[in-house]
Amino acid sequence: MEKATEKWASKVNEVTIGATEKEGGTRSSIIKVGGANTLPFLHFEGVIPNPPVIAMEVWDMEPPDWPAVLKKPFVDVLGDPVEWAKKCVNEYGVNFLCLRLASTSPDTKNSSPEEAARTVKRVLEAVSVPLMIIGCNQAEKDTEVIPPVSEAAKGENCLVGIAVQANYKTITAACQSGGHSIIAESPIDINLAKQLNILISDMGFPLEKIVMHPATGALGYGLEYTYSIMERSRLAALQGDRMMSMPMVNFVGQEVWRAKEAKTSEQEAPQWGPIASRGPLWEVTTAVSYLQAGADILVMCHPKAIESVKKTIKELMQKE
Amino acid sequence: MFVIGERINGMFNDVARAIKDGDKVMIQELARKQIEAGADALDVNVGPGAEVPLRAMEWLVNTIGEVTDVPLAIDTPKFEVMEAGLKLCKSKAIINSTSGDREKLDKLLPLVRRYNASIIGLTMNKSGIPQTAESRAEIAAQIVTSAQEYGIDMNELYIDGVILPVNVAQDHSREVLETIRECKLLCDPSPRTILGLSNVSQKTLDRSLVNRTYLAMAIACGLDAAILDPLDNDLMNSMITAELLMGKQIYCDNYLEAYKKK
Numbered sequence: 370m371e372k373a374t375e376k377w378a379s380k381v382n383e384v385t386i387g388a389t390e391k392e393g394g395t396r397s398s399i400i401k402v403g404g405a406n407t408l409p410f411l412h413f414e415g416v417i418p419n420p421p422v423i424a425m426e427v428w429d430m431e432p433p434d435w436p437a438v439l440k441k442p443f444v445d446v447l448g449d450p451v452e453w454a455k456k457c458v459n460e461y462g463v464n465f466l467c468l469r470l471a472s473t474s475p476d477t478k479n480s481s482p483e484e485a486a487r488t489v490k491r492v493l494e495a496v497s498v499p500l501m502i503i504g505c506n507q508a509e510k511d512t513e514v515i516p517p518v519s520e521a522a523k524g525e526n527c528l529v530g531i532a533v534q535a536n537y538k539t540i541t542a543a544c545q546s547g548g549h550s551i552i553a554e555s556p557i558d559i560n561l562a563k564q565l566n567i568l569i570s571d572m573g574f575p576l577e578k579i580v581m582h583p584a585t586g587a588l589g590y591g592l593e594y595t596y597s598i599m600e601r602s603r604l605a606a607l608q609g610d611r612m613m614s615m616p617m618v619n620f621v622g623q624e625v626w627r628a629k630e631a632k633t634s635e636q637e638a639p640q641w642g643p644i645a646s647r648g649p650l651w652e653v654t655t656a657v658s659y660l661q662a663g664a665d666i667l668v669m670c671h672p673k674a675i676e677s678v679k680k681t682i683k684e685l686m687q688k689e
Numbered sequence: 690m691f692v693i694g695e696r697i698n699g700m701f702n703d704v705a706r707a708i709k710d711g712d713k714v715m716i717q718e719l720a721r722k723q724i725e726a727g728a729d730a731l732d733v734n735v736g737p738g739a740e741v742p743l744r745a746m747e748w749l750v751n752t753i754g755e756v757t758d759v760p761l762a763i764d765t766p767k768f769e770v771m772e773a774g775l776k777l778c779k780s781k782a783i784i785n786s787t788s789g790d791r792e793k794l795d796k797l798l799p800l801v802r803r804y805n806a807s808i809i810g811l812t813m814n815k816s817g818i819p820q821t822a823e824s825r826a827e828i829a830a831q832i833v834t835s836a837q838e839y840g841i842d843m844n845e846l847y848i849d850g851v852i853l854p855v856n857v858a859q860d861h862s863r864e865v866l867e868t869i870r871e872c873k874l875l876c877d878p879s880p881r882t883i884l885g886l887s888n889v890s891q892k893t894l895d896r897s898l899v900n901r902t903y904l905a906m907a908i909a910c911g912l913d914a915a916i917l918d919p920l921d922n923d924l925m926n927s928m929i930t931a932e933l934l935m936g937k938q939i940y941c942d943n944y945l946e947a948y949k950k951k
Contacts, residue, residue: 559939560941561941563939563940564943567941567943567947567950568943601939602939609951610939610947610951611947612941612950613939
């Protein structure tokens with residue numbers, strides 16, 4: 370029987386994260402995401418030059434709401450982003466980190482932009498893997514924090530975020546001057562996603578340095594909505610819509626570890642099974658679903674979940 | 690939608706003058722402007738007043754070929770002029786056009802494979818332009834069958850339902866829209882559909898309004914391509930909006946800009 374294959378008009382942009390000495394940075398490796406000219410993992414139909422990648426989260430403070438099962442793998446380093454980053458790289462073999470400047474939030478420590486910039490510099494000195502840097506996800510505070518942070522990381526070609534409609538001008542200008550790529554986020558709304566890409570592009574920021582975050586719903590908490598937006602976005606990219614041709618990122622860990630399924634003890638919910646595996650499984654299932662929707666970057670937390678998804682990616686990237 | 694820019698046509702005074710004077714700069718500027726405005730291809734027509742049509746066509750094709758490699762629609766009823774244009778065309782050529790007459794089909798369809806060109810087929814013949822959609826579709830079917838006999842792919846064939854001016858042949862507007870729909874049903878995959886849009890507004894008072902309204906209607910019927918004036922900004926905006934309303938692209942507030950940035 371003849372395989373019915375599709376020939377798409379266009380492909381996803383390829384975004385590079387990290388800069389080695391040759392490129393003016395100090396990273397020991399770079400990461401490339403995107404570039405596919407067909408739907409996820411359909412190797413018989415096209416070329417998928419880069420596998421999806423996983424970034425492990427590192428916070429600049431001890432996460433106040435993380436359950437014990439998630440804190441356990443990092444118990445000795447949680448308060449120190451430098452040691453935490455080193456542990457991720459050296460012990461958990463991670464090659465891409467997401468530094469979350471959570472302490473800058475007015476709801477936590479409200480730490481200053483200068484402190485945040487210092488933290489970024491220290492982490493960049495401590496590890497040599499490519500870096501994603503995000504603020505506290507409060508639009509106004511981020512406009513104060515991201516510019517000095519971007520400057521502190523200048524030349525390293527980080528993936529910096531998060532730009533939303535309310536603050537994209539400042540974040541874009543910061544990424545432009547720091548030479549970084551940008552995360553553009555929309556609230557599970559494909560029309561706003563496209564609009565934000567245009568607005569960022571209108572500032573002269575190259576389309577090829579934008580990564581889209583369509584907002585992430587954990588399994589049971591809106592996964593389907595994000596999934597369908599990602600599917601439509603990916604199809605539009607392949608059909609030639611340059612304003613939707615960006616690689617996509619999902620913040621899986623962030624969403625999953627808020628869910629009660631990940632946090633509730635076995636005493637409270639015996640029918641849910643052992644808590645040690647429940648959270649990681651929730652994270653794995655959410656992540657793998659998004660791989661199918663076209664996720665190019667997964668930001669995850671638990672080492673066990675990351676290991677499992679890494680294996681899955683390897684299998685899915687095997688050509689027939 | 691595939692847009693063929695119509696402006697390099699000797700029936701326009703400025704183009705006729707440029708051909709007469711050998712004014713390359715004018716033609717090349719016109720080519721560039723149309724492409725910038727969104728033309729995917731350019732129609733090339735020496736016009737009725739050209740002294741030596743064959744030389745004029747060669748000159749136009751060479752001149753345009755110096756500044757762009759977009760497809761060129763070689764627009765002439767004369768076979769020798771057609772061949773002359775096809776021979777010199779360095780980019781993809783579109784044969785504009787054949788009718789449903791057997792003699793014309795047998796002369797022009799072989800050029801498709803020979804020059805690796807596309808071809809526009811008008812749903813008319815020696816008897817003239819049919820009144821109804823059914824009669825047009827019949828001629829379309831004959832063109833399709835002939836094309837298939839010559840081994841031509843359906844995506845290299847554009848069926849033109851031959852729109853007439855609304856001020857003298859008002860009934861034809863509806864029939865041509867229906868013809869576009871019928872062409873989609875001829876076979877699978879079906880041939881593409883095209884219109885020489887400006888014909889609908891010949892000698893009307895607000896040509897732009899008539900053109901863009903008809904284009905939107907035709908897009909709703911599934912029109913794939915059109916020969917039109919891309920320098921008419923309102924027309925291009927209507928085209929983009931009609932395609933948006935047909936779900937051809939994802940909406941965003943700046944959808945016009947998004948389309949033009951392609």
